[in-house]
Amino acid sequence: MSKPKARYRAGIPPHTASAGRPRHRWRRLLILAVAIVIYAALLWYYVFPYVDQHFVNQPTI
């Protein structure tokens, strides 16, 4: 019997651990938070300064 079917027959709602707690939700949130931080840091320190220098601010002759 496949695992989801067994879980269904055992009365365990999908996407939860056997005790009924959300399964790995904290891990997904942590990965998402880390991804957001890395994305924001790349933008702030590399992408935005480049855009600023080349397209927005270049006051010198």
Add this chain to the structure above:
Amino acid sequence: MVRALRIAGNVFILLGLTFLFFVVYEVYGTSAITKQAQAALAIEWERPLPPAPTQTAEPEEAPPPPPGSAVARIVIPKIGVDWIVVEGVSLDSLAKGPGHYTGTAYPGELGTVGIAGHRTGWNFIFADLDQLQKGDTIILERRGGKRFTYRVTDTTIVKPGNVSVLNGDPNSSALKALTLTTCTPKYTSLERLIVWADQVDPPLS
């Protein structure tokens, strides 16, 4: 099809948030850097100058101050400008405040003083430079308190790379002049806004 639309929707949301984040960076992020640098420069500015060395040999041309150090103070009463000018126009120097073009004259010297400043972000140093008109006053102060007053003679817009503007107003024969440069139109770096001024006080002896 639904999946593709969902992905496209998420991408557009991400792009929108990225753009908003960029606005935050330009308005607050860059300005915070400049404000912090200006606060440090103001302390440096108030510090008394070291005593001039006694002249023992032939006078040599003094080397320019190190990039990023305070060289002057610019005050433009009409547009509320009051900043410490730093040496050099590199990105690092301009992040601190308006920058003095190395190689151009210093306030009070013969020749043209060249100063560049950001218009968008970075504390919006020269944001309202386009409001200056003929006859407006610009004051430059050197360390030690010597003040030089300039009167705007003309403004113009040129393409980037037109370095001749640093020679001063072509229609003026003043021996001590000032050129301010910034980017224009606002929020772009397509062209350069130029403000020319002649020193009127102290008058040339």
